[in-house]
Amino acid sequence: MKGMLVGVHKVNVKLADGSVVTYYYAWRGKGAPRISSKPGTKAFTQEYIRLTRDRQKKVVAGTIGSLIDDYRKTAGYQKLAASTRRDYERQFATIRLEFETFPIESIEERGSRRIFIVWRDTMKDAPRSADMHIALLARLFSWAKGNELILRNPLEEVERLHEGTRRDIIWSDDQLSVLIEKAAPHIRNVALIALWTMQRQADILEMPTLAFDGGRVSIKQGKTGARVRIVAAPDILPVLRKAKEAEQQRVLVNSFGQNWTSSGFRASWRKEMARLDIKGVTFHDLRGTAITYAYAHLDRSHDEKIKLISEISGHSAEDAESIIRKHYLAGQEVIDAIGRGTKKA
Known part of the structure; x- marks a missing residue:
């Protein structure tokens, strides 16, 4: 792999004990940063890319x-x-x-x-x-x-x-029940907001409390730039109202009451899924699950449902319909699972 890296400078250095070590630098010349990873590894290439990315050339x-x-x-x-x-x-x-x-x-x-x-x-x-x-x-x-x-x-x-592809994967009713009923509150709240708004992880973690006006949640999707206003479902109103009353900067906070970082949430999510023994699904799969739920719940024509779901979730109409075709029969189970878990929590 190191042979692909044009410009890497190799230097042999004799140490005080007489042994010789080889150092690798991102380029030749004064000020060149040393690459600490093992040559020939993927880490070596990644470090080289990181060090040379912003170099003027x-x-x-x-x-x-x-x-x-x-x-x-x-x-x-x-x-x-x-x-x-x-x-x-x-x-x-x-x-x-x-x-x-x-x-x-x-x-x-x-x-x-x-x-x-x-x-x-x-x-x-x-x-x-x-x-x-x-x-x-x-x-x-x-x-x-x-x-x-x-x-x-x-x-x-x-x-x-x-x-x-994860397009065809949704959470089962048993998995949802465990998540909503047994997950730690700071993890459960994130999952609930994801299920009832169909938004991406980054968008809900960064959602400001000001986005909630008492009845609706306004969201600007980071990936698409689209702005959507979603009626706050009764199931997430307690989370939204609590954030307002506590004058939090963001709706969702970690167990210390601090704003989530993306890496912090991913680490906490992995640990919680391991504790709950939930396997085979990811946080991202909650969006497909929410689409299935929304389709089964909305009292509209098929085309109107797809259009509305696409506008809110950020999926293309084709992707939304693909998820529906695959999992519509599971829709009522999903609805029941979400409802059961919310009522018990």
């Missing part, structure tokens, strides 16, 4: 490197959620290692698709990550094609390596 015009720089300056890229941009920056750093000087004109040439696919397959041991990298490269080429910088996107309709 000259990018050759007319290359994939310059294409990346131009794309990063666009309004569309700048308005992406900060977390999404961080993920993209890491992936772009990996792409640059391989294709920094790859000519833009060669992107269109016959055979280029195979070059990119072969590169993707070098990461096949981590198929989901490999798919994310090739998808971002395809997005870059799609933008370039839309702006007439290239005439052909060689990465249209690339098959995924990672076959798994």
Whole structure:
């Protein structure tokens, strides 16, 4: 793996006891940071990417490197959620290692698709990550094609390596009952808000108490930028009102009464799921579960239900309908589980 890293500087140092150690630096020259990870490992590559990501360097015009720089300056890229941009920056750093000087004109040439696919397959041991990298490269080429910088996107309709998808996974009624009835209050509250608003984890953890006006909750979705107003279900009113009365900055807080951090919540969630022995589902799967519940509960036509669910949840209509088709028959069980747990808590 270290052979892929252009610019890594290797230095052999003789210690006082006569032994020789080898140090690796992100680049040659004064001020170059040392790479502490073991050479040849994934950690070594990741550390190299982190250390060199913000280093000023000259990018050759007319290359994939310059294409990346131009794309990063666009309004569309700048308005992406900060977390999404961080993920993209890491992936772009990996792409640059391989294709920094790859000519833009060669992107269109016959055979280029195979070059990119072969590169993707070098990461096949981590198929989901490999798919994310090739998808971002395809997005870059799609933008370039839309702006007439290239005439052909060689990465249209690339098959995924990672076959798994969580779109078809929802919580069972037994799992929901355990979660709502037995989870620690600070974890249960987050789960309830997620179930009754269908919002992403980051959006509900950062939800300010001011977002609740006594009857509705106003949310700006970090990923899409969309603004939605959701009627506060009776089941989450106690959580919202308590936050108001306590004059909390955010609706949801941890066991110490402090605002959640994303890493802190993930760690607490993992520990609680282990304690409750809940397996096979994730926090993210609560959104699909909530969609199933909402579809079964709403007294509207099929098309109206899908439209409303999509507007609130942030899913595309196609994804929402896919979840419904897979799990509609489980809808009443989900409703009953949520209701039972809420009444007992």
